[in-house]
Amino acid sequence: MIYRFVKIFSSGFSIGAILLFLASCSQYSTRPGAITFHNITSRYNAYFIAEQELAEAEFLLQQAYKDDYNQLLPILYPMDSIASGAVKPQLSNAIEKASIVAERHQNSKWLDNSYIVLGKARLYLGQWADGLEALRFVFANGKDEDDKNDALVLLMRAYIIKEDYSNALGVAEYLSQQPLKKEARLQFYLIKAYLHQNNGEYLTSVAILENTFPLLKKSPETARIHFAAGQMYDLLGQYALANQHYKSVGKNSPSYDLNFYSSMNSLQNRVFLNPDIDLSTVGFDKMLKDRKNEDLKDKIYFTMGLLAEHKDNIPEAISYLGKSAALGNKNPTQKAYTYLHLARINYESLEKFEISKAYYDSALVLLPQGILDYQIVSDRKRALDGFVTQYNIVTKEDSLQRLAKLSSTALDSKLDDIIEAREKARIEEEKRQKAILQASTVVSPVVPSSLPAVAGERRWELYDPNLIEKGKLEFKRQWGNRPLEDDWRRSGKTSTASLAGAASAPQNATPEKAVDDKLVKGSEEWEQVKAVLLKNVPLTDEQWLVSEQAKEEALYQLGKIYRFDLKEDKKAISTFERILQEYPESKHKEELYYLMFLSYGAESAQGLAWKQKLTTAFPHSTYARLVSDKTENGADNNALKNPQVAYENSYQLYARGEYDTALKDIEQNLPAYKGGAFEDKFALLRLFLIGKVRGKEDYTQAISEFLQLYPQSIYLERVKEMQELASGSFGRL
Template sequence: MSRYFPNRSFLVLTVLASLTGGLISCSQYSTRPISKGYHNLNAHFNAYIIARDQIDAAEQILFKTRQENYNQLLPILLPVDSMLVLPVKPQLDDAIKKASLVPERHQNSKWVDNSYTLIGRARLLKQDLPNAIEVFKYVNTKGTDENDKHEALVGLMRAYVEAGDYPNALNVAEYLRTQPLNKVNTRTFYLTKAYLHQRKGEYVTAVGILDATFPVLKKGESTARLHLIAGQLYDLIGQPNKAVDQYREVLRARPTYDQSFYANLYAIQSNGLTGDQKRVAQSVATFETMLNDRKNADLKDKIYFTMGLLEARSGRIDQAIRLYSQSIQAAGANTTQVPFTYQEIGRLYFEKKADYPKAKVYYDSALALLPKQSPDYAAAVTRKKTLDEFVEYRNTIRTDDSLLTLAQLEPAALDKVLEGVITKREKEDKEQAALAQQIVERASAGNFNAVAGATNSTLPPNERWVLYNPVALSQGRQEFSVRWGNRQLEDNWRRSSKESSESVAATNSPLNGGSAANGINPNAALPTTNDGRGSVAGPETGRKAQKDALRSQIPFTREAQVQANQRIENALYKLGKLYKFQLNQPADAIPTFEQLLVRYPNTLPKPEVYYLLHLSNEQLGKASNWKDKLLAEYPNTSYARLSGRAVAQSTDSEAQAQRIYTAIYELYKANNLTEALARAENAAGSFSGTQVEDKLALLRVMLIGRLKGVDVYRQVLNEFMRDYPASKLLPRAREMQAAANHPTANIK
């Protein structure tokens, strides 16, 4: 044996030397097969797979824990949110570290591009968009595998969408559209592009792309969700039949219970739009089944809401409001649906019943709960602003009318009215205090269910404690503002010395026989300077103090009466314009303007009022002499010119006007704005009655916006809409007005 030992030792040494040499040669910069194989193995199993699985798991967690708002259009892809990602942030950070090991230690492996893409995905989920974009760009520039580059470009497109950079996202999409994508990249590209068009509001394109993606998707919760979104998109573009088909597909795609529930509800709503009365009739039985299903105990508010929606679409407005109210009562602690229900009730009162005070109350309640990121939020704020103005003007008229009426009463009659006001207020205060005490006693006795019943929306609104009744709270805020104006929270805030003239002007009072402080509470009382329960000196002294405070608001002096009449005159003028333009109610504008002229025949805006009366009657198809009065009494005003602008012009005048307009427009396109505006101002008078008069007027508005800023732009836009109510450019002007009223508007 000993003679073979040296040979064995030599063999072992040779093997060890070979292995050592091989390992030494496994540099990450080496191109030798052994080196590349070694680094591929380590990069794949010790870094890439671990990082990939961590990111996949994080995405699954985010998908499973998502909070869907089924009252709105669901996003095709879950938007990235730095707050929602916090639970999986450590997992993503670790994935980034693992993926970073590949380019750090395994440069010659084939997993470098994939690892960079994983880093980009993780940063995208963390909403670290600038770094995600840079990583995806790097892979596209330095990558060696076309599929990896395409995957990075899809990620880049998604990052641009999340950043709101839609032009760059579209550029990437156009490039990818021409590339031979593999199956996985094709699916991801289609979904990302559909998401891009959805974010841009291009719903027709979005649902078309989404529809083309379904054949390559597997059945499951995520696919059921996409079918639900496709149905919503078809509803939005006015194709309810296709929407119903998509909702049926939800039920075939292994949905969750919530998905199937909302698919059924949405299908019923879409059937109501198709006009298929047979399907609508079947919905009644479906609603009964859904309401009786115990699994839907916390979803009854959605069912009642859908029932109300169908009633509203059928023109049964009162029935719809009743069902919407049931939806609010059934909501309980889950208020997700409630603001949208308030908004629908407000819309019905606004559009169908023209009951603007009630509409205001419901819009107030809706905005108190409506998420600011909701697509409906801006429109609701705009409508609420209009309603706020309406209530303000109407309350000013009624309040000052009441005060002027009270000022004419004999002392004994006035004293009797004030006594009635104070008595009524004390009764209301006692009723609210008794309800509050009842709730406290129930809570003290441990009857928490009874307390919940008294405080939540399960009781009718008039039986709920005011602090748990959103409608009553909104009404209370309105009444406070009318009585006191804007007050800081501080000691002695009710002292009369703190009241400005504006708050005194807005102070409410009852008419002789009852005047509305607002449309909800027709017997709202005047303000007091104490708590309404008597002072320390005794009830009679406290009552006298209240009466003195009420009397101090009445305009007994000549000067105070003049100021009250000025407020009424201004409110009538503004209310008439609000009826005419914002509310589009010429039938209400006419008596308002006529009342203004009767009560204040020398009102300053008399020519404009004549003109608006002429337009309102013309809009209703009624004959009137307001145009003749305007031309006879104020022939040299701009309103007289506007009322007669339809006078025929000669062919030469039309041709000249067209040439001047074209020259000004060319200056505008060349960005020579100052010169263009000067020419537009000079040419305005000579364009009267021509076919391009309104075109030049709108071009002037655009020039002013570019040169003089947003505030002036808003003003001249309003003037254009007032002066050219029949112009074909009015829809364009309304779009410009909506953009100008946006909080971030910047014309320059």
Template structure:
């Protein structure tokens, strides 16, 4: 036989060709034969799957090592996907998708098909391509053949929904996975993803409990140390410091990075302050000294001082806490990550403990200027800052207009002396600021400005710092500029004297130096008037006289200007009292504010509401008062009087009686007996409180007021309905009526 093939070699080659062709045909990716499946399994695994898997692991490792942790805030259990942060590893992720895609393209009968789709979904998830990641994971769950791979896809799907903030669908997937027999890896990933989901939702107790169940399946290492740190943070947030301390200690036993061990020690000290353990607190003081003296912590001193301030605040030592917080800001240097949160803590102390709202506003301004907008605290800081802005505005209006009215009563000689005194004080302050600026310039001369400690605020005391490197001073400066000059456009000659009078605002340190709006009219006697033609010359020849003339222009000498000033004070007292009562929840401060308003302006139109708010404020403090009786005696037919006697439930007899009363009033209305119908409606509203017809009678009363009284009374009654009946089905119709009434050409029928 061998001799036969030697004689005919072309037959041997032909046989080999036939065998190879048959083998390749049998290796089709759609074939179910063992040889075909074995070939495609081998090729798909080593030529595609392993390469894609390793590239994704490398990308995840790079993202982990280059992460930027903000230890001042609760750390995320899983790193939130971010397309910008993933840019450095985008080539690896793109190549991983390309390699994994070879399997569904060329190896359909391979057992690695589901794994390849899971890798594609994971890579797209890391790139923040959430819609496509979700579709891939859904496909695996629907078409997959291996249960473990399908479970892995569902864990990825839950993660993708969480990143998309679609918590409802994420929880639905989690509920299904809870009933499935998961392998070890899928159990670990499921627990971590579910804990992350609950952390994102703010359900910290649930997240901490799930993390506790996860640690037994985790290996020691930096990633596990990080999770112990997060578990400690979660337990701190739910008020369980002892459990938090236990996790902080486990951080140190899990091969942590230096930053992780440093913050674990700091957080443990903070938690010790919550336990009230005197021995632990004494040890904390020694620990702080060691940390501050450790050269490795030179760039972390701001965190140490911050923690020291936090402990003092928890122990009720507010002034010491503010001192340490201030040291934290000074020690921050160029690393300002901690600074906005330190400003926030100081602002909270002034707001909640000292009730010093003007100072609190300054620190909230600074915190809001520096804190990232995506921070969870941003919205609450912004809301509180708005409240503080209003508070300072009302207080400034009251103080400024009071001072201006006082100056208007002085005799000319005394007033002239007072103005000279104010100008001299301002000049003194300006010289001090100029000297400080010169001092900083001299320190900077001959050296790199950024290397001068004073220039970058690293060593100078707060009152010595250059204003452009002091966020608090910057905030104050912006506020003073806005108060004095208003919202000025960027233009030349913005401070010229021929600007509209309403744009001129007084200064910050006195009513004549920038704190009160100018009057809409010029009430000054001719002595204080200045011809526009020689204004420039006068200012140039006598700057002091020009300043004094500008101050004179702001004093309300005329009766009309004084009436306007009093109206501003009345409105500011009214709004300030409501701010104390509702936004600041300080009824003890609201009461004297409202009482001052009633004393100074006994004929105020807001008297019924003020009586009612005084009644509520005293009731909130557990004090007895006569404000309810005064309200019922003086203003029995107002909505505020009805609010004091409103009951929640009425009997069937009351409902029947209410229906009869309503019908009688409505009949009077149809008979065009407006006066009688309105009087009956006013008297009946109190007795109909809590019935189903109360809001209907209130609306009928509005219609009667519209027919028998002026437009202002009609608008007021509409506003009262909107306030008093927020759940009424009639509310949309009343709002339409109010909109029509507020039109310039409102025509009531």
């Protein structure tokens, strides 16, 4: 009996002790036993698992990330929510486990660490608001200064990714005054260097990295950072310093590709440092013979092409770049860069604009949309589309007008020469096409007909230039060399293609001959072709006037493309000057004065001279008001008050649909708002109104002017979006 009582009592005492112990382990308790319990439980359960899941996710992301060595490598790997989708299970699990600490272990010393893991995982998933809130919570409520600094370092990185550089710099300034642990100091230096790299401040970035390298351990990651430092020194023109870092890449266990590209950049810098060196002695031949570089030969030839261009050997550069393109099937991104350089050389050095446009077209298809150059290439390709059209019109009309100035005998002889040259070119082209069909079976996609065909994998027929060439050949044999236009089969329809010179001739509706069936001079068919050519020559006053009008308008459009799209002010100025010289009474005269003012710059002597011409010759024009320092009624701009009221009045006119009145009001008084806080706001409203009243051409030009005149405007991103929409389908706003 006594034994049973003792047993019951002991059992009850044990249960009570356990309950008492658990009660004392509340997450809000400040007792040492409770704190110890929650420290151990949170550290070796929830936090440990969360930390491991996050580490695994970061490792997998780094393994999956593909560096583009033709671009400046970011010092830190990006936090890309799209790429993070592949590791969402790990990140979600990290969030779940880290949240357990926040929910059940409030008195644990691992609470701050768990919030940091939680914030970082959310940043990877693109949950920026929640991620930033978790990090700010640690800074505001954290109990450990080291944890607070770790949270701030990560917060600084998040601000950089979101391009909030002012806040990032503010955090950096605070952290620079804090006593950081070695690991936190290392991360801070790397993120600070990353901040200046993103801002294009490469000198500051590499200066920070120079102080960071002693803290880094030997690793592939350190090799990657050395490569980024070398690239930034290259951009600064410090090739010797760059080569020191490229040499350090090989000492830090790099991947084969990273080591290869480092060697390539180093060899390239040897040529920059010693321009007289022969490319054959640099070491490229040895790299080409190395079988490990079989898949990287395209990059070797690409670099040799760049160096040949640097030495002003354009034919050799084109030859090397052509070899790079021919080997680029396994690396479409590299092939895209090769096409870009071929496009640039053909545009800048050779002025072969149609070939340049074809290369830009192909590069744009192969180029990854995420890279920094993509939008630049896209804009240039779009500009060249219009440029080639207008340039061909000018070239054609110049050629036709030169023919019109010849005597009848000289003209007849010249037309014979053109037909003969055309026949020779036709036969050579068809022979080339037949050779392509016989030499290869399948080629790479999206290669213009002017580019070399490359053997490769099977593609869809419409992406197969081999089949396209075959189709063109069959078409030409049956229908002739016809332009791309509607109703091309209508009988008697002639073409107005370019007469660029003696070696070229306009296309026409006369059927082409087979390779072995050459046109005979003096034959009926020959005379028919000559008649078609002669029909395009402006021999009458009426035809000459039409030709002059077409050339003037094409020159006007060409000059604006140079000015606003290609950003080539010198060529724009020479084009505008040509219009004013050849067409002194041009209908675009007042706008040309304004464009000359913009092209020279408002602060230059030439710009001020054109401003004076504009305000003197056209004092009441819209363009004069845009450059004037006074309003239309002569009052000084500074005398106008209440820009807010003026803006509201103009906006009310816009809202009521009185677009013409609102536009006239803004353009008359826009000079009054110069230098004020409302200037770009009025200019933005003017864009909307021009879109309503004047149509696409004036609208796109006004957008380009806004981007030029207000590069710091808070509305800049919105205007860029408007520009993208305008470049596609244009509709009323």
